[in-house]
Amino acid sequence: MIPILFVAFALIVVGCALMVILHRNPVTSALFLVLSFCGLAGLYVLLQAEFLAMVQVIVYAGAIMVLFLFVIMYLNLKRDREDGMPFVLRRGVGWAVGLVLLAEGALLMARRWAPGPIDLSLPPAIGNTAAIGQTLYSRYLFPFEVTSILLLVAMVGAVLIGRGRTQPPPGGTAR
Amino acid sequence: MAQVWSNPDFQFVFWALVKILVILHAMLGVVSYVIYAERKIAGHMQARMGPNRVGPAGLLQPVADVLKLFFKEEFVPEGANKVIFHIAPMLAVIPALVTFAVVPFGPTDAFVVTDINVGLLLFLALSSLGVYSITLGGWSSNNKYALLGGLRSSAQMISYELAMGLSTIGVLLLSGSLSLVDIVKAQEHMWFVAFQPVAFGIFMITALAETNRAPFDLPEAEAELVAGFHTEYSSMKFGLFFLGEFANVLSICSIATTLFLGGWNGPWLPDSLKFLWFFAKLSALVFFFIWVRWTYPRLRYDQLMNLGWKVLLPLSLANILVTAVVLYWRHNG
Numbered sequence: 433m434i435p436i437l438f439v440a441f442a443l444i445v446v447g448c449a450l451m452v453i454l455h456r457n458p459v460t461s462a463l464f465l466v467l468s469f470c471g472l473a474g475l476y477v478l479l480q481a482e483f484l485a486m487v488q489v490i491v492y493a494g495a496i497m498v499l500f501l502f503v504i505m506y507l508n509l510k511r512d513r514e515d516g517m518p519f520v521l522r523r524g525v526g527w528a529v530g531l532v533l534l535a536e537g538a539l540l541m542a543r544r545w546a547p548g549p550i551d552l553s554l555p556p557a558i559g560n561t562a563a564i565g566q567t568l569y570s571r572y573l574f575p576f577e578v579t580s581i582l583l584l585v586a587m588v589g590a591v592l593i594g595r596g597r598t599q600p601p602p603g604g605t606a607r
Numbered sequence: 608m609a610q611v612w613s614n615p616d617f618q619f620v621f622w623a624l625v626k627i628l629v630i631l632h633a634m635l636g637v638v639s640y641v642i643y644a645e646r647k648i649a650g651h652m653q654a655r656m657g658p659n660r661v662g663p664a665g666l667l668q669p670v671a672d673v674l675k676l677f678f679k680e681e682f683v684p685e686g687a688n689k690v691i692f693h694i695a696p697m698l699a700v701i702p703a704l705v706t707f708a709v710v711p712f713g714p715t716d717a718f719v720v721t722d723i724n725v726g727l728l729l730f731l732a733l734s735s736l737g738v739y740s741i742t743l744g745g746w747s748s749n750n751k752y753a754l755l756g757g758l759r760s761s762a763q764m765i766s767y768e769l770a771m772g773l774s775t776i777g778v779l780l781l782s783g784s785l786s787l788v789d790i791v792k793a794q795e796h797m798w799f800v801a802f803q804p805v806a807f808g809i810f811m812i813t814a815l816a817e818t819n820r821a822p823f824d825l826p827e828a829e830a831e832l833v834a835g836f837h838t839e840y841s842s843m844k845f846g847l848f849f850l851g852e853f854a855n856v857l858s859i860c861s862i863a864t865t866l867f868l869g870g871w872n873g874p875w876l877p878d879s880l881k882f883l884w885f886f887a888k889l890s891a892l893v894f895f896f897i898w899v900r901w902t903y904p905r906l907r908y909d910q911l912m913n914l915g916w917k918v919l920l921p922l923s924l925a926n927i928l929v930t931a932v933v934l935y936w937r938h939n940g
Contacts (some may be wrong), residue, residue: 433616457688459688459743459746460690460691463691463739463743465738479927482724482725483728485725486725486729486731487728487729488733488773489730489732489735489736490728490732490735493732493735493736493767494732494735494736494738495735495768498735498738498739498742498761498765499765501742501743501761502742502758502761502762505742505746505754505757505758506758513865539904557616560724561724561725561785576671
């Protein structure tokens, strides 16, 4: 049963990911990305990481992609070509970067630098959420807090940019 | 055959399917009568009768409405994105109905489809997916009023989702579990609304906003946006949006009942009838929703955003802080 579900979800993830880059309509691409995230959540559930699965749907599919869609709709992209780099050049760069990445992966596998997970057994089914909370707030407390400060800084920056140029202060000059 | 039947996997799937079928049809039936109730209550609040022609006391009105919707002409506007235009109404109904998969209607296993240990997160995930139907419906119609309605609703739902998610954390701190079954069991002696009145208030306000009900029905403000995101929808596609709104009301009220009002907990009744308590509380909350709709005028857009970000969000954060401090103090003091 599990292998069948794994193949099904994996097909959803890969198929939708391909459609994201192959489809011409940006809104449809974004929607396929949402579907791909949902498939990924299914894979997490099969690994008994149900907390991660739900957070994946809430954060990526539910929040980030909605904002993405928002922006795409605002831009109202009628044409799928933009100005800037010529199309041929852009495609060439894409191929080059892709080949480098592929070679890197092949090298890693060949030199056995990425042996995969050492312990293949699944974590216990119950208390996965509690386990994540325990490790996050004890062993990984410092990285966790640093991340939150990083997010705060990003948020302040976004607010600053979003507010735009304000009125010049009284007595001063406009910057 | 007997071998297949004794397979535990098969039995699990079979009973889950039976429960899903029962709950699905029960909920669709209930939804159509919630619409009837809304019209009837609205009528009485405005000193008129409400629907009273079809069947005794107008009880067959929902049937007539649905039949009418099915036979209406289906219209797809020119320049609409056809596929997304068709998918959007389905997305309105499905997440709302899936939520019922984790709601415990009664004390035994027979009353809950599946008890997963992240039930509450599943509800939050599904409600965050609910934004798509309205946004996409508005965008794919190729109509500026529909697009404005869709954009408004995305902004509104994203803003209020935060406060809604945070308001449930107080309950999580008290129960120590994300499973809705465990949360109900933890309220055996006292409903959580007694310890979390602020969270309950925030949850109900954000619930009104999440379901796009008045006074937060800006996405479909008829005075300025014609009909908002479903301006171009007709026939049963419009019906699905309508159904989705009321199914959302029911599912969000079920979650409110489960989190704050003790779910199926109640005196006197035997275990097999405890689900009646659940439905009594659910009906009270649904009545509250209808009551609010026909009482308050719509908020202005800036008022809506101010309320969400400057009042409800800090309030829910403060509520978490106070709850956590009190719990810590009681455990270690």
